Amino acid sequence: MKKSNRMIAMTVFSGVLLLFLSLFFSLSIGAYTVPFSDLWGGLTGTSSTEAAEVIRTLRLPRALVAILIGAGLAVAGAIMQAMTNNPLASPQIFGVNAGGSLLVVIAVVLFPDFSPSEIVYFAFIGAALGGGLVFFAASSGGGMTPVKLALAGITIHMFLTSLIQSVVIFNETSTEDVLFWLAGGVDGTNWGDVQLLLVWVGIGLLIALMFSPSFTIMSLGEEVARGLGQRIALMRIVASLIVVLLAGAAVAVAGPIGFVGLIVPHIARKLVGTDYKIVLPVCALFGGILLSVADVLSRFIAFPAESPVGIVTALIGAPFFLYLAQRGGQAS
């Protein structure tokens, strides 16, 4: 379906507005409420009060991490849905999150001295392994129906999770931190994480945009795409690379955060149609909004203590999944 340019412009405009709004809330709300004057002072570097310091060293990097991860996960989900023509495809159901988490946990236990910029490679490897395993499982023996993907994905997910649990059980010392990390959280992230994400998510988004016309064709189904001269094998490799970069970097920094990659592409397609040249940037925009709003909400669940943002996205996302499920996974 084609959407009018007006609709697209409206969507992008309100999206940008919402992004700034959520950024503002993300910066000012929390265990420590920052007054507006300090907020401005902190951002511009003209104020050196304690509140301004909080903004500079804690809130701003955290807000940026949330936006970058949300953008990355949403685009990863959109690409997976386009490639598999399956409305339930997303980094979580494809085992990418769990696979990345497993290798990160192993890396943290085996090499406690590694910095996040080294850990991220483990996340990439794990994401690729997990995704490959689910793809292999779901597509063997005929086509990949939504139900088959979901059942295969959830089963592999359970397998990887119990491997993670065994690592945790054998390493009782860091149980608490690992558990918090495993629920997916962006608090305590710093400028180093922002830098890391800027590099990897940036590269991933760039490649995704470069290939966006091909994704539009792929979303019509493999048969049609082949008929139109698309090189399926090449596109699979490109898509896997993008997903591994985007989701792997997200897992390395914030742990497995679910449902962003599932919901946002559906919303984006509803709003702006199926041209992936537009869908992908809109996904990035709304993914960033969703995760930073979820991050703000996560500060209230157990106020003043922090809760992992992954819990909020699950509570928002699972009902949406329920809605898709009621339609037998046949939604647009």
Add this chain to the structure above:
Amino acid sequence: MKTKSPFFIISVLIGTVIVTGLLSAGVGAVYVSPVAILSGEQSFLFMNFRLPRIVLALLVGAGLGISGAILQAVIRNPLASPDVIGITKGAGFAAAATIILFPSLPPVALPVAAFLGAGLVTVGLYLFAFRQKVQPATLALVGIALGAIFQAGIQFLTVRYPVETNAALVWLTGSLWGKDWSDIWMLLPWILVFFGIAMFLTKKMDLLQLGDDVAEGLGESVRGARILLLLVSVVLAGASVAIVGTLGFVGLIAPHIARQLVGNKHVVLLPASALTGMALLLVADGLGRGLFPPTEIPAGIITAVIGAPYFLYLLRRIQKT
């Protein structure tokens, strides 16, 4: 396909269960040889620590195996299991909430809560999947979504109350550790009664497997049968999980192994699934105790490590689902 008679295979399965039971009884922090067990030496250790675990493994293995077999008939998808449609997650959430929020409650409260949690998921399944047309695919997907919601709940609890979490964590992986005869007496009637009911309903399962149209043509109320069978399946899985925790994969693979051995007739398939589940759990629990004594690996981790490769192998074998 079947070359041997069902009775022969059932007898072989019973033999396997007895042998694995004896071997498993010997393994642990203190090794006891099967001969010593049979001759009555070490009877204190055996009666008080090893035997309850063996019996519990038998009950839970049977409960999960049958539950899975029923569910695969109801959803008509060989990949279905009590774990993936959210039943175990619901039970897990309720149990974690009980362990963490109300640590002063008597131990009896835990299985009751877990059971209620499983029931809650069933209500959800009913509300979201059964109100309209009872599509098997919808049922599976709704179950997965409900599971995700309860998973979020579990994560919230474990993160919010880190100190109390360790006890919950062992439960959440599924373990037969520290169980005694009182747990067995609590579980036994549920398994026996609902196994009986399930055996009574095997005709309905056979019919459902033929497809909705055929079943309806043969005079079966498909909707009614699905709901009834789902309930039986939930009770069996819920009761098992209530005692030992969220132990995965047994309900998924036991029915498959059984189906390969005895075929699709549920009169034979259900007992065969029960026996296979028993043997699986005995092996898993034995390995968990024996691999790194005195550290115990929860049986749930072993079943996952054994179960997942088998699951993959299974997917390649199933040509169409």
